[in-house]
Amino acid sequence: MSDTSISDVHAVKPAGNVSHGNSFADHPLVQLTLVRFREFIREPEALFWVFVFPLLLAAGLGIAFRNRPAEILQIAAVTPELAQSLRREKLLDVRQLDLPAAEESLRTGKVALIAEPGANGTVEYFYDDTNPEGRAAQLLADRAVQRAAGRVDPVSTRDQMLREPGSRYIDFLIPGLLGMNLMGSAMWSIGFAIVDARRKKLLKRLVASPMPRHFYLLSFLLSRILLLVVEVALLLGFGALLFHVPLRGSLLDLAIVCVLGSLSFCALGLLIASRAKTIEAASGLMNVVMMPMWIASGVFFSSQKFPDVMQPFIKALPLTAVIDALRANILQGANLAQIAPQIGIICFWLVVCFGLALKLFRWR
Amino acid sequence: MPQTASQLALRIHNLRKAYKDVVAVDGLELEVRAGECFGLLGPNGAGKTTTVEICEGLTDPDSGEVEVLGLRWSSNATQLRQQLGIQLQDTQLSEKLTVFETVRLFRSFFRKGADTSEVIARVQLEEKQKSRVGDLSGGQKQRLALACALVGDPDFLFLDEPTTGLDPQARRQLWELIEEFKKSGRTILLTTHYMDEAEQLCDRVAIMDHGKEIALGTPRELIAANCAEQLVEFVAGGAAKMLDVPALRSIAGVRDVRSENGAVRLQVTELHTAVPVLLAELTRQNVPLTELRTHSATLEDVFVTLTGRHLRDE
Numbered sequence: 260m261s262d263t264s265i266s267d268v269h270a271v272k273p274a275g276n277v278s279h280g281n282s283f284a285d286h287p288l289v290q291l292t293l294v295r296f297r298e299f300i301r302e303p304e305a306l307f308w309v310f311v312f313p314l315l316l317a318a319g320l321g322i323a324f325r326n327r328p329a330e331i332l333q334i335a336a337v338t339p340e341l342a343q344s345l346r347r348e349k350l351l352d353v354r355q356l357d358l359p360a361a362e363e364s365l366r367t368g369k370v371a372l373i374a375e376p377g378a379n380g381t382v383e384y385f386y387d388d389t390n391p392e393g394r395a396a397q398l399l400a401d402r403a404v405q406r407a408a409g410r411v412d413p414v415s416t417r418d419q420m421l422r423e424p425g426s427r428y429i430d431f432l433i434p435g436l437l438g439m440n441l442m443g444s445a446m447w448s449i450g451f452a453i454v455d456a457r458r459k460k461l462l463k464r465l466v467a468s469p470m471p472r473h474f475y476l477l478s479f480l481l482s483r484i485l486l487l488v489v490e491v492a493l494l495l496g497f498g499a500l501l502f503h504v505p506l507r508g509s510l511l512d513l514a515i516v517c518v519l520g521s522l523s524f525c526a527l528g529l530l531i532a533s534r535a536k537t538i539e540a541a542s543g544l545m546n547v548v549m550m551p552m553w554i555a556s557g558v559f560f561s562s563q564k565f566p567d568v569m570q571p572f573i574k575a576l577p578l579t580a581v582i583d584a585l586r587a588n589i590l591q592g593a594n595l596a597q598i599a600p601q602i603g604i605i606c607f608w609l610v611v612c613f614g615l616a617l618k619l620f621r622w623r
Numbered sequence: 624m625p626q627t628a629s630q631l632a633l634r635i636h637n638l639r640k641a642y643k644d645v646v647a648v649d650g651l652e653l654e655v656r657a658g659e660c661f662g663l664l665g666p667n668g669a670g671k672t673t674t675v676e677i678c679e680g681l682t683d684p685d686s687g688e689v690e691v692l693g694l695r696w697s698s699n700a701t702q703l704r705q706q707l708g709i710q711l712q713d714t715q716l717s718e719k720l721t722v723f724e725t726v727r728l729f730r731s732f733f734r735k736g737a738d739t740s741e742v743i744a745r746v747q748l749e750e751k752q753k754s755r756v757g758d759l760s761g762g763q764k765q766r767l768a769l770a771c772a773l774v775g776d777p778d779f780l781f782l783d784e785p786t787t788g789l790d791p792q793a794r795r796q797l798w799e800l801i802e803e804f805k806k807s808g809r810t811i812l813l814t815t816h817y818m819d820e821a822e823q824l825c826d827r828v829a830i831m832d833h834g835k836e837i838a839l840g841t842p843r844e845l846i847a848a849n850c851a852e853q854l855v856e857f858v859a860g861g862a863a864k865m866l867d868v869p870a871l872r873s874i875a876g877v878r879d880v881r882s883e884n885g886a887v888r889l890q891v892t893e894l895h896t897a898v899p900v901l902l903a904e905l906t907r908q909n910v911p912l913t914e915l916r917t918h919s920a921t922l923e924d925v926f927v928t929l930t931g932r933h934l935r936d937e
Contacts, residue, residue, distance in 0.1 A: 285727075285730070285731050286731065287731040289731075290727060290728045290731040291728065291731075294717065294720060294724070294728055297719060297720060297724065298717060298719050298720070301719040302719065456717075459714065459715035459716075460711060460713060460714045460715065461714060461715060461716060461717065463711060463714070464709075464711050464714040464716070464771075466681070467680075467704075467707075467709040467711060468704065468709070468729060468732045468733075468771075468775075469704035469732045469734075469775070470732040623681070
């Protein structure tokens with residue numbers, strides 16, 4: 260048995276072992292943040308979902324919904340005479356088919372409308388009135404049929420074409436995808452990493468060390484904000500270069516919206532991860548939280564399409580606020596004052612979720 | 624603080640901790656002296672891990688007092704964290720980091736301690752320092768966990784089942800590293816359910832069962848107090864029921880006889896005189912002998928003597 264008392268044990272230790280902690284890189288927060296980066300870039304799947312997938316989605320949807328110059332509608336005519344009259348309309352591509360073939364084509368979406376002679380010189384149109392293409396085809400076909408029969412329009416009109424960037428579908432889509440990406444990457448990266456560390460008892464090991472606990476959470480926020488720069492720049496740069504999506508608002512305001520939005524989604528992810536012990540439980544909760552927002556918050560189509568009674572709830576969702584603020588900034592050039600209500604909603608979620616998460620959080 | 628108290632690295636008084644329906648620690652008293660390697664032994668579920676985690680400040684006790692290095696968790700947590708080296712049972716360190724990155728991360732949490740590479744060298748992982756943690760063997764992972772515990776140059780090292788699940792060679796390698804740390808004169812609290820590990824490493828051991836300490840002393844003392852020096856075991860099969868146990872007990876040098884499931888176990892002081900007499904007695908009783916073994920008593924035998932159960936029964 261050693262006679263050395265505990266206070267003496269210090270003195271016994273070899274000297275020269277003591278100095279440490281001067282260098283920036285050896286700061287625990289720096290090391291923890293580096294760990295976040297290393298774990299992220301060494302996970303190819305995560306790289307794909309965060310960086311590549313939104314670009315693929317934007318490219319795919321941008322191409323599918325691109326504004327075609329003067330869209331030609333395909334329709335079917337059952338008799339040669341009708342086909343003849345309809346071909347005078349330049350916006351229609353008329354195919355002459357027998358009735359069964361024409362019906363087959365309508366069912367499979369190859370034509371938008373069938374024109375068939377009825378009794379006593381009338382003409383019957385078959386089309387789906389819930390399909391905008393069907394309705395447009397009906398208007399064009401009817402105009403062609405009436406004019407062929409000798410109708411003269413009483414008022415002469417002239418069309419002026421305006422195709423301005425900022426009002427196309429891709430312009431609507433890019434801010435939506437950006438918002439969705441901010442939500443997904445923040446929630447998954449925090450939620451998964453923390454639940455995984457808890458499951459592996461790594462969280463417990465870390466709190467058994469002298470690591471300051473707030474540094475652990477801070478390292479997630481820091482790495483998220485740094486990755487955010489890359490994420491946002493990629494998606495907006497992609498939209499601007501390939502589709503000429505305009506950036507009308509101030510970039511500083513845009514950065515503020517992105518950072519606040521990302522932080523509030525981080526807080527939401529932290530809240531979800533505060534107790535969950537398995538990846539399955541966490542991803543279930545994530546989907547429950549994210550799914551309604553993917554649908555309702557106006558990523559792919561305007562949230563205005565939902566009934567009026569639902570609007571207050573939809574407006575209160577964090578993703579709706581983020582996407583509305585992004586669209587106002589990017590497409591309308593709105594300043595911070597104009598998007599103050601959205602910023603308020605984002606900050607509300609940030610404070611409430613973060614407060615709750617800190618209260619509920621379990622390290623083991 | 625009185626001088627005697629300061630020579631204790633750990634003092635546990637009347638410690639109690641219950642989970643929903645299980646009492647994990649039940650009025651435990653324990654003292655670990657500064658500079659010794661103290662073993663906490665017992666079967667799974669004996670309350671070892673709960674005890675250790677209370678000492679590590681990871682679990683709050685229901686009642687009782689715990690003083691580590693003369694400090695208490697309630698008032699000196701920050702200072703204590705800097706002075707303890709902790710290795711937990713089955714922690715999985717991040718698989719995507721390299722050995723060097725992992726040790727460096729833990730190094731950044733401590734105010735004092737050796738350089739990252741030096742600690743890696745101490746656990747003999749120099750050649751692996753650029754390898755991902757996920758690519759290490761079980762033994763290498765345990766040595767990395769040990770490195771993370773040693774990185775702050777601790778005054779008190781907690782090792783919770785450090786060699787569970789390792790192959791014999793990896794266990795021996797880890798034992799050597801622990802012996803190496805012992806030489807620096809600092810304190811170790813080790814839990815294990817391997818009695819050979821405790822005999823190999825520990826200056827003193829406490830045997831725990833059902834949340835209580837049931838024996839305390841050096842491994843030698845415990846064996847001497849609870850078991851005769853030698854053990855003789857034989858299998859009598861079906862004939863065990865007809866065995867005349869009192870007759871066996873009366874053989875000179877036999878201290879205790881236990882019979883369970885056809886296996887008979889005798890504690891013997893004088894092996895060379897007792898065995899011939901035993902064989903003659905068995906022949907007289909007409910008991911066929913299928914197996915006969917003798918060995919020196921171990922802590923495992925102490926546990927069997929104290930509880931009537933084997934360590935791995937649970």
